[in-house]
Amino acid sequence: MKLGSSLIIGGGLFALAISVGLLAPWLAHTDPVMDANLMNAEEAPSWVWWFGTDGQGRDIYSRVLYGARVSLTVGIVSQLINSVIGVALGLTAGYWGGWWDDVVNGLTNLMLAIPSLIFALAIMAVLGPGLTSLLIALGLTNWSFTCRIARASALSLKRQGYVQAAKVLGYGDLRIMITQLLPNMLGPIIVIGTLGMGSAILSEAALSFLGLGVRPPFPSWGSMLSEARDQITTAPWLSVFPGLAIFLTVLGLNLLGDGLRDILDPQSRSRRA
Amino acid sequence: MHEPAKRPGDDVILSVKDLAVHFPIGGGWLGGGHQLVRAVDGVDLELKRGECLGLVGESGCGKSTLALSILGLLVPTRGRIVLDGQVVTGGQSGDRKTLARTVQMVFQDPYASLNPRQTVRRTLEDPLRLHGVTARSEIDDRVAVMLKQVGLRPEQAGRYPHEFSGGQRQRIGIARALILNPRIVICDEPVSALDVSIRAQIINLLLELKETLGLSYIMVSHDLGVVEHMSDRVAVMYLGRIVETGDWREIFERPAHPYTQTLIAAIPDPLRHTPLATTKGELPNPLNPPDGCAFAPRCRHAAAVCQRAPVPPLETRPDGHAVRCWRADEIAAQTALAST
Numbered sequence: 298m299k300l301g302s303s304l305i306i307g308g309g310l311f312a313l314a315i316s317v318g319l320l321a322p323w324l325a326h327t328d329p330v331m332d333a334n335l336m337n338a339e340e341a342p343s344w345v346w347w348f349g350t351d352g353q354g355r356d357i358y359s360r361v362l363y364g365a366r367v368s369l370t371v372g373i374v375s376q377l378i379n380s381v382i383g384v385a386l387g388l389t390a391g392y393w394g395g396w397w398d399d400v401v402n403g404l405t406n407l408m409l410a411i412p413s414l415i416f417a418l419a420i421m422a423v424l425g426p427g428l429t430s431l432l433i434a435l436g437l438t439n440w441s442f443t444c445r446i447a448r449a450s451a452l453s454l455k456r457q458g459y460v461q462a463a464k465v466l467g468y469g470d471l472r473i474m475i476t477q478l479l480p481n482m483l484g485p486i487i488v489i490g491t492l493g494m495g496s497a498i499l500s501e502a503a504l505s506f507l508g509l510g511v512r513p514p515f516p517s518w519g520s521m522l523s524e525a526r527d528q529i530t531t532a533p534w535l536s537v538f539p540g541l542a543i544f545l546t547v548l549g550l551n552l553l554g555d556g557l558r559d560i561l562d563p564q565s566r567s568r569r570a
Numbered sequence: 571m572h573e574p575a576k577r578p579g580d581d582v583i584l585s586v587k588d589l590a591v592h593f594p595i596g597g598g599w600l601g602g603g604h605q606l607v608r609a610v611d612g613v614d615l616e617l618k619r620g621e622c623l624g625l626v627g628e629s630g631c632g633k634s635t636l637a638l639s640i641l642g643l644l645v646p647t648r649g650r651i652v653l654d655g656q657v658v659t660g661g662q663s664g665d666r667k668t669l670a671r672t673v674q675m676v677f678q679d680p681y682a683s684l685n686p687r688q689t690v691r692r693t694l695e696d697p698l699r700l701h702g703v704t705a706r707s708e709i710d711d712r713v714a715v716m717l718k719q720v721g722l723r724p725e726q727a728g729r730y731p732h733e734f735s736g737g738q739r740q741r742i743g744i745a746r747a748l749i750l751n752p753r754i755v756i757c758d759e760p761v762s763a764l765d766v767s768i769r770a771q772i773i774n775l776l777l778e779l780k781e782t783l784g785l786s787y788i789m790v791s792h793d794l795g796v797v798e799h800m801s802d803r804v805a806v807m808y809l810g811r812i813v814e815t816g817d818w819r820e821i822f823e824r825p826a827h828p829y830t831q832t833l834i835a836a837i838p839d840p841l842r843h844t845p846l847a848t849t850k851g852e853l854p855n856p857l858n859p860p861d862g863c864a865f866a867p868r869c870r871h872a873a874a875v876c877q878r879a880p881v882p883p884l885e886t887r888p889d890g891h892a893v894r895c896w897r898a899d900e901i902a903a904q905t906a907l908a909s910t
Binding site for chain 1: 666667670671683686700743746747750
């Protein structure tokens with residue numbers, strides 16, 4: 298795995314997933330929802346139906362393409378919410394310390410102690426199923442790792458000479474955090490962010506599998522898996538293809554995270570320069 | 571530079587009166603058990619315009635704490651700091667900016683003191699913007715002039731710190747300290763992290779800038795060689811107090827406090843083959859300082875009077891040389907006797 302091959306493979310898989318989601322209307326053979334036809338229900342994969350069809354005769358290939366939109370939206374948006382919350386809490390806690398640090402630490406420990414999926418389930422139960430509630434539920438429950446890392450970075454960075462220098466120059470706390478600390482902790486935050494996207498996609502799949510995700514009949518990879526549950530022995534392609542899509546996307550994101558970690562390491566930066 | 575500065579307008583730009591900074595240690599919010607570290611305990615200091623004051627002492631003596639409170643980054647427990655006629659010991663955030671335009675600092679480690687993600691230009695521009703310089707052309711001009719003054723080329727402004735050598739980085743650090751046109755610069759061991767071959771360049775640059783820009787320096791250092799070369803006056807600190815202060819020549823040629831004598835005797839000198847003087851023991855625990863003179867446990871001249879409270883006063887002689895030692899006169903007499 299030299300020369301950033303994990304970065305290339307991971308980036309490639311992730312880019313593939315994104316372009317598939319964006320280009321779904323042009324790549325799909327049929328409409329993922331409306332083109333149900335019981336005449337060709339549960340067809341096995343063939344040249345006509347690349348990934349086969351489901352019990353209502355809908356094209357799995359088209360549904361997987363459209364399903365990418367939900368999975369990726371959930372992965373990216375919810376992880377962005379997580380990153381913003383985690384950085385805001387961790388950075389201020391590490392920089393200011395004191396009672397605020399205690400509060401943030403308590404919250405982080407609380408979040409780590411509650412299984413995030415259960416917490417997300419509870420939020421979904423209150424908000425009801427749907428894409429927006431998914432984003433909120435997953436966006437509020439996975440910031441603890443980002444927060445820990447931001448806090449640890451802030452603790453070590455705030456003793457650096459340039460932070461002292463900024464104070465001496467009359468910079469305010471907020472300015473110091475944004476211009477001096479944040480750019481220097483971005484590397485690990487981005488790495489954790491890409492890894493978090495992968496786990497958010499898995500959580501979406503899990504929540505959709507439990508029927509709390511995107512409402513049927515609109516496809517998401519998780520809900521497709523959930524619907525395929527009963528036919529797993531008779532029509533395995535119903536679960537194999539969405540499962541494969543999840544697997545490849547999450548694998549891609551994890552490889553991308555690894556690759557980015559190598560690149561964003563400041564030491565390797567100066568070596569390249 | 572080394573002639574005693576006897577300028578007509580010799581006025582005081584910074585005066586520190588009875589400054590103390592105490593840190594509570596231990597104890598928690600369950601109460602009890604607080605102990606005080608008296609990092610700085612009653613320091614009086616004066617810095618005259620255009621002067622370089624060397625602040626000397628071993629690590630842990632409180633010189634950095636003193637510097638930080640002058641910079642307004644530590645709120646003193648008691649005492650006052652008067653800068654250019656203004657009392658600045660309040661510590662409100664509004665004053666921080668005004669203070670920043672008066673006092674700046676050059677840091678010890680040029681590798682840790684520059685933000686690796688900022689170009690030199692941003693490092694110099696941002697403070698200007700923060701302090702209300704908005705015109706693009708004026709910012710560019712001031713950055714270019716400042717870079718030239720510290721011996722860098724204006725074209726280098728677009729580079730990142732890792733593209734510079736240690737000496738160049740320290741020049742950038744000096745440029746950052748001077749970009750707001752401060753009157754006073756606190757240099758915290760400005761050359762101790764540099765290669766020996768670079769040190770002289772940086773010291774000469776600092777001296778040159780002091781003359782051209784009319785700056786006053788406080789040189790915090792434990793390298794007496796650097797202090798001897800740069801300072802007009804020297805103050806020696808020990809365990810949070812000043813034990814001796816005076817003109818640099820006085821201090822280096824006729825040190826009166828046994829601690830200063832030991833420090834000076836410890837300067838390695840290839841030409842003078844006298845054995846280096848050594849002190850026994852360590853700096854006393856600041857949580858539990860000695861009752862009398864703080865240096866008594868390590869002093870070879872210590873007598874009974876030194877071990878008892880009170881702490882000896884800092885007594886100023888007519889020539890401005892001040893010593894905090896009960897036996898300074900006796901020791902001087904002894905030394906004179908020994909040398910004849």
